[in-house]
Amino acid sequence: MLDDIDRRLLRQYQHAPDLSPAELAERAGVTPATCARRLDRMREQGIIRAMRAVIDWRALGYEVEVSLRVALDKTQPRAFEEFTDAARQVPEVVEIQTFLGRVDLRLSVIARDMAHYQQIYRSAILPLPHMADVEALMHVARIKSDEVLPV
Structure with missing residues:
Protein backbone atom coordinates (compact mmCIF):
# COMPACT_ATOMS: atom_id res chain seq x y z
CA MET A 1 0.00 0.00 0.00
CA LEU A 2 1.06 3.57 -0.59
CA ASP A 3 1.71 5.90 2.31
CA ASP A 4 1.57 9.71 2.33
CA ILE A 5 5.19 10.04 1.21
CA ASP A 6 4.59 7.75 -1.79
CA ARG A 7 1.50 9.75 -2.72
CA ARG A 8 3.38 13.06 -2.47
CA LEU A 9 6.12 11.66 -4.70
CA LEU A 10 3.62 10.35 -7.23
CA ARG A 11 1.70 13.64 -7.34
CA GLN A 12 4.90 15.54 -8.12
CA TYR A 13 6.24 12.88 -10.47
CA GLN A 14 3.05 12.75 -12.56
CA HIS A 15 3.14 16.47 -13.23
CA ALA A 16 6.88 16.70 -13.89
CA PRO A 17 8.53 13.33 -14.62
CA ASP A 18 11.55 15.12 -16.09
CA LEU A 19 12.58 16.66 -12.75
CA SER A 20 15.94 15.61 -11.40
CA PRO A 21 15.77 13.30 -8.37
CA ALA A 22 16.99 16.15 -6.15
CA GLU A 23 14.26 18.53 -7.44
CA LEU A 24 11.59 15.86 -7.05
CA ALA A 25 12.75 15.09 -3.51
CA GLU A 26 12.66 18.77 -2.60
CA ARG A 27 9.14 19.24 -3.98
CA ALA A 28 7.91 16.14 -2.15
CA GLY A 29 9.65 17.13 1.08
CA VAL A 30 11.96 14.10 1.36
CA THR A 31 15.67 13.44 1.03
CA PRO A 32 17.06 12.49 -2.39
CA ALA A 33 17.96 9.02 -1.06
CA THR A 34 14.41 8.44 0.20
CA CYS A 35 13.04 9.69 -3.12
CA ALA A 36 15.27 7.36 -5.16
CA ARG A 37 14.56 4.33 -2.95
CA ARG A 38 10.79 4.83 -3.06
CA LEU A 39 10.69 5.47 -6.82
CA ASP A 40 12.74 2.30 -7.38
CA ARG A 41 10.33 0.32 -5.18
CA MET A 42 7.29 1.69 -7.03
CA ARG A 43 8.91 0.77 -10.38
CA GLU A 44 9.64 -2.75 -9.14
CA GLN A 45 6.03 -3.10 -7.94
CA GLY A 46 4.71 -1.91 -11.33
CA ILE A 47 3.09 1.23 -9.91
CA ILE A 48 5.32 3.39 -12.10
CA ARG A 49 5.40 1.67 -15.46
CA ALA A 50 7.33 4.04 -17.71
CA MET A 51 8.56 7.47 -18.62
CA ARG A 52 7.68 8.33 -22.18
CA ALA A 53 7.47 11.11 -24.70
CA VAL A 54 3.94 12.07 -25.68
CA ILE A 55 3.99 13.23 -29.29
CA ASP A 56 1.21 15.39 -30.70
Whole structure:
Protein backbone atom coordinates (compact mmCIF):
# COMPACT_ATOMS: atom_id res chain seq x y z
CA MET A 1 0.00 0.00 0.00
CA LEU A 2 1.06 3.57 -0.59
CA ASP A 3 1.71 5.90 2.31
CA ASP A 4 1.57 9.71 2.33
CA ILE A 5 5.19 10.04 1.21
CA ASP A 6 4.59 7.75 -1.79
CA ARG A 7 1.50 9.75 -2.72
CA ARG A 8 3.38 13.06 -2.47
CA LEU A 9 6.12 11.66 -4.70
CA LEU A 10 3.62 10.35 -7.23
CA ARG A 11 1.70 13.64 -7.34
CA GLN A 12 4.90 15.54 -8.12
CA TYR A 13 6.24 12.88 -10.47
CA GLN A 14 3.05 12.75 -12.56
CA HIS A 15 3.14 16.47 -13.23
CA ALA A 16 6.88 16.70 -13.89
CA PRO A 17 8.53 13.33 -14.62
CA ASP A 18 11.55 15.12 -16.09
CA LEU A 19 12.58 16.66 -12.75
CA SER A 20 15.94 15.61 -11.40
CA PRO A 21 15.77 13.30 -8.37
CA ALA A 22 16.99 16.15 -6.15
CA GLU A 23 14.26 18.53 -7.44
CA LEU A 24 11.59 15.86 -7.05
CA ALA A 25 12.75 15.09 -3.51
CA GLU A 26 12.66 18.77 -2.60
CA ARG A 27 9.14 19.24 -3.98
CA ALA A 28 7.91 16.14 -2.15
CA GLY A 29 9.65 17.13 1.08
CA VAL A 30 11.96 14.10 1.36
CA THR A 31 15.67 13.44 1.03
CA PRO A 32 17.06 12.49 -2.39
CA ALA A 33 17.96 9.02 -1.06
CA THR A 34 14.41 8.44 0.20
CA CYS A 35 13.04 9.69 -3.12
CA ALA A 36 15.27 7.36 -5.16
CA ARG A 37 14.56 4.33 -2.95
CA ARG A 38 10.79 4.83 -3.06
CA LEU A 39 10.69 5.47 -6.82
CA ASP A 40 12.74 2.30 -7.38
CA ARG A 41 10.33 0.32 -5.18
CA MET A 42 7.29 1.69 -7.03
CA ARG A 43 8.91 0.77 -10.38
CA GLU A 44 9.64 -2.75 -9.14
CA GLN A 45 6.03 -3.10 -7.94
CA GLY A 46 4.71 -1.91 -11.33
CA ILE A 47 3.09 1.23 -9.91
CA ILE A 48 5.32 3.39 -12.10
CA ARG A 49 5.40 1.67 -15.46
CA ALA A 50 7.33 4.04 -17.71
CA MET A 51 8.56 7.47 -18.62
CA ARG A 52 7.68 8.33 -22.18
CA ALA A 53 7.47 11.11 -24.70
CA VAL A 54 3.94 12.07 -25.68
CA ILE A 55 3.99 13.23 -29.29
CA ASP A 56 1.21 15.39 -30.70
CA TRP A 57 0.37 13.52 -33.90
CA ARG A 58 -1.57 16.57 -35.17
CA ALA A 59 1.70 18.52 -35.18
CA LEU A 60 3.01 15.81 -37.53
CA GLY A 61 0.17 16.39 -40.00
CA TYR A 62 -2.42 13.85 -38.85
CA GLU A 63 -5.69 15.81 -38.83
CA VAL A 64 -8.26 13.00 -38.78
CA GLU A 65 -9.04 10.55 -35.98
CA VAL A 66 -11.66 7.85 -36.39
CA SER A 67 -12.87 5.43 -33.75
CA LEU A 68 -13.83 2.07 -35.20
CA ARG A 69 -16.10 -0.20 -33.19
CA VAL A 70 -15.48 -3.77 -34.26
CA ALA A 71 -17.52 -6.92 -33.65
CA LEU A 72 -15.67 -10.15 -34.36
CA ASP A 73 -16.88 -13.43 -35.80
CA LYS A 74 -16.99 -15.39 -32.55
CA THR A 75 -17.41 -18.72 -34.36
CA GLN A 76 -13.69 -18.62 -35.10
CA PRO A 77 -11.66 -19.90 -32.10
CA ARG A 78 -8.65 -17.62 -32.68
CA ALA A 79 -10.55 -14.62 -34.00
CA PHE A 80 -9.49 -12.26 -31.21
CA GLU A 81 -5.79 -13.15 -31.31
CA GLU A 82 -5.57 -13.10 -35.10
CA PHE A 83 -7.46 -9.82 -35.38
CA THR A 84 -5.41 -8.01 -32.71
CA ASP A 85 -2.12 -9.37 -34.10
CA ALA A 86 -3.03 -8.01 -37.54
CA ALA A 87 -4.38 -4.68 -36.20
CA ARG A 88 -1.13 -4.08 -34.29
CA GLN A 89 0.69 -4.13 -37.65
CA VAL A 90 -1.27 -1.12 -38.99
CA PRO A 91 0.88 1.93 -38.12
CA GLU A 92 -2.09 4.31 -38.17
CA VAL A 93 -3.91 2.27 -35.49
CA VAL A 94 -2.71 4.13 -32.40
CA GLU A 95 -4.92 2.42 -29.82
CA ILE A 96 -6.76 -0.89 -29.44
CA GLN A 97 -9.26 -1.42 -26.63
CA THR A 98 -11.34 -4.48 -25.83
CA PHE A 99 -14.89 -4.61 -24.49
CA LEU A 100 -17.50 -7.04 -23.29
CA GLY A 101 -20.81 -6.85 -25.12
CA ARG A 102 -21.95 -6.29 -28.68
CA VAL A 103 -18.73 -4.42 -29.56
CA ASP A 104 -15.59 -6.49 -29.04
CA LEU A 105 -12.89 -3.93 -29.82
CA ARG A 106 -12.34 -0.27 -30.54
CA LEU A 107 -9.56 0.89 -32.82
CA SER A 108 -8.37 4.47 -32.84
CA VAL A 109 -7.10 5.30 -36.33
CA ILE A 110 -5.30 8.49 -37.38
CA ALA A 111 -4.88 9.86 -40.89
CA ARG A 112 -3.58 12.99 -42.59
CA ASP A 113 -6.96 13.74 -44.18
CA MET A 114 -10.16 11.98 -45.25
CA ALA A 115 -8.62 10.68 -48.49
CA HIS A 116 -5.78 9.15 -46.49
CA TYR A 117 -8.28 7.64 -44.03
CA GLN A 118 -10.24 6.07 -46.92
CA GLN A 119 -7.02 4.56 -48.25
CA ILE A 120 -6.15 3.14 -44.80
CA TYR A 121 -9.68 1.85 -44.32
CA ARG A 122 -9.78 0.07 -47.67
CA SER A 123 -6.23 -1.28 -47.74
CA ALA A 124 -5.49 -2.01 -44.07
CA ILE A 125 -8.69 -2.10 -41.99
CA LEU A 126 -11.16 -3.99 -44.19
CA PRO A 127 -8.71 -6.86 -44.78
CA LEU A 128 -8.30 -7.46 -41.02
CA PRO A 129 -9.39 -11.02 -40.23
CA HIS A 130 -12.62 -12.14 -38.59
CA MET A 131 -14.55 -8.85 -38.62
CA ALA A 132 -18.28 -9.45 -38.45
CA ASP A 133 -19.20 -5.75 -38.22
CA VAL A 134 -17.44 -2.40 -38.09
CA GLU A 135 -18.85 1.03 -37.25
CA ALA A 136 -16.89 4.24 -37.77
CA LEU A 137 -17.23 7.24 -35.47
CA MET A 138 -15.54 10.44 -36.61
CA HIS A 139 -13.63 12.08 -33.78
CA VAL A 140 -14.60 15.73 -33.38
CA ALA A 141 -12.93 16.95 -30.17
CA ARG A 142 -10.96 15.60 -27.23
CA ILE A 143 -12.55 17.08 -24.12
CA LYS A 144 -10.22 15.43 -21.60
CA SER A 145 -7.13 13.35 -22.08
CA ASP A 146 -5.25 13.06 -18.83
CA GLU A 147 -3.35 10.18 -17.33
CA VAL A 148 -2.73 12.00 -14.05
CA LEU A 149 -4.33 10.05 -11.21
CA PRO A 150 -5.77 11.49 -8.00
CA VAL A 151 -3.21 10.12 -5.53
